[in-house]
Amino acid sequence: MTIKLIASDLDGTLLNERCMISQRTKEAIRRLKEKGIIFTFATGRMYRSALHFALELEMDVPLITYEGALVKTSATKQVIYHRPLPGELAKKVVDIGEENRLNINVYLDDELYVHRVTEEIRDYCRVVQVPYNHVENWSSLLDRDPTKVLFMGEAEKLDYLWVQLKEEFGDQVYITKSSPHFLEFTHPRATKGYGIKVLAQEFGIKKEEIMAFGDNLNDLELLKAAGFGVAMGNAREELKQVADYVTGYNYEDGVAAAIEKFVLD
Secondary structure (H helix, E strand, O other): OOOOEEEEOHHHHHOOOOOOOOHHHHHHHHHHHHOOOEEEEEOOOOHHHHHHHHHHOOOOOEEEEHHHOEEEEOOOOOEEEEOOOOHHHHHHHHHHHHHOOOEEEEEEOOEEEEOOOOHHHHHHHHHHOOOEEEOOOOOOOOOOOOOEEEEEOOHHHHHHHHHHHHHHHHHHOEEEEEEOOEEEEEOOOOOHHHHHHHHHHHHOOOHHHEEEEEOOHHHHHHHHHOOEEEEOOOOOHHHHHHOOEEOOOHHHOHHHHHHHHHHHO
């Protein structure tokens, strides 16, 4: 197996239980660079939230962010690919969130906007290390196309809405979950699977030369787009079923272990 490109999810995958990259994982990524193998992120996080991890690793590669809606280089800040959600669809999504009294995040120009400031919003901002911008109403914001919309709420309620909204929007909107308490909405061509295909085309890399890591439902397309998909030990069962290999948990350096086993050793 010849691997030339590796893409990893962040939360629950590359990051440990303290939302940090372990020393073992950093060393594995350093060794990949020495071998000329491209390593990047494929995350639902904002670009600015993923960027500080890239800078920590001294990466100079395109990062797949916002579930694949934005692919942008970490050093030169060049936009390789951007597929925002059309404003008229974003308005419908936001209206549904308001009707259901959910916490709503709208992402525009790599800024986070909220209408209702709650403890859940504050907790989210602490984790992703990005401040929120408060808006009095959504109408002033949604005359433009946001990169992503996210609902936060009870897992069961979001699962119910997911089924209903997939039926309502069909293939007009990509809807996924990166956490039991997050329901995310992007352009239908804004998935991690599309993002990794954009990178592969950019670098002239074949599907069979791609390895990908993930743990949640928003990683399904990523693993399917890779020649060798790896699910974490803590991954959803749906992901393990499509993976070529199941590695250790994120807090056991599962990403590093698989890279060492299949690429470095």
